[in-house]
Amino acid sequence: MADIKYLAPRTLDEAIGAFAAAGSAARILAGGTDLLVQMRSGMVRPGVIVDIKKIAEMTAIEETADGGFRIGAAASGMALAEHPRFGKVWPGVLEAVNLIGSKQVQGRASAGGNLMNGSPAGDSVPAMIAAGAVVTVQGPNGRREMKVEEVPAGPGRTNLKPGEILISFQLPPRPPGSSDAYLRMIPRTEMDIAVVGLGVSLTIKDGVCTEARVGLGAVAPTALLVEGAATALIGSKLDDTAIEKAAEACRAACRPIDDKRGTIAYRIKTAGVLLKRTTAIAAKRATGK
């Protein structure tokens, strides 16, 4: 592998220039917890590695003036956990990011890498979808924004154009009475890949759910926004009928595969169970009860 070139540009323009110039031979290095494993196994043989961590915007975590958050694509899970405010406002996104691998992996792995790796089972993706995150991407033709659920195209593939780099996630400001949660089902207690992952974000006003978003992972070629589940929850008091309708919407959205971690039937059933459990946690956090 002596023909690899390692670059650590200090500016975004340099990074985009180098990445676009190298074409399909280039790989972006954020935490490297997927890339280095893929290189080691021979799955990818990059000609150029562009390390984006020397660019301040890529690792920054900022609370914006309107109360939203901007998270650099290469900010590690541990950096998010160490942020004094982020986990208070977005506990579900934080718990999802910090289910990725071990503490060692969380010291390097980023939500940006988790999204761009394109795994249908990436833990942070359903939580980011539930949060209503918007990503900024930039390429030789400039910057644009995409909803996070529009990024994955299928296992290992994204809808970014050639030469485009993921820059950051923007999470919206939270009205009072809002919170989120993420749960995943795995056969072990730690260090495993989701059989089903589900994120819920809620706003509750006077006992009534006024806003809801549900993200569902590991049950289709990409993580999904389940609009039917949100529709069932919004306007309800999160009573059993509304929750069962939302669970049914999650089960109906599943297009899973059978594999060693779970059968199709098991994944579909679990999606409904996780909707109920995750909604209960998010509601408890949102109402402080």
Add this chain to the structure above:
Amino acid sequence: MAKIHVTTTINGEPMEYLCEPSDTMLDALRGSLGLTGSKEGCSSGDCGACSITVDDRLICSCLMLAAEAEGAEIRTIEGMAHGERLHPLQQKFLEHAALQCGICTSGMLVASDALLRKNPNPSEEEVRFWLAGNLCRCTGYDKIVRAVMETAAEMRDGIKEAAQ
């Protein structure tokens, strides 16, 4: 392709080395730097035997490129003891026989140290979750967890005594 020249700090000492672009930090540590305390287990970030800290964050050195260490502060198992004086975690691992073959031990110690620096009073559950990325096939983990819990308690007592 020319080798990459890296200037970094390892266990408080300024260090320089040359590496290939595809070399991992573990390759550099065990190779040109001669710091063989960090072990190569899986090379895929699953076993934790190569654990080090970079800018105070616990990581697997097999999942970091050697070239990325430019300007970083790295700590390895070799920086844990002060000369002949063992770190309290090392001493407690010996007392509890919290090791057998030893391959996981340096990673266990580095990871446990990172935990106690962050959280001097962890619950047993917190210790077990924190060490979930460090695999041991000899001890069954109980002795390791007990050694970490007891070290934490003694270090807290030590701080209290020093304050009195």
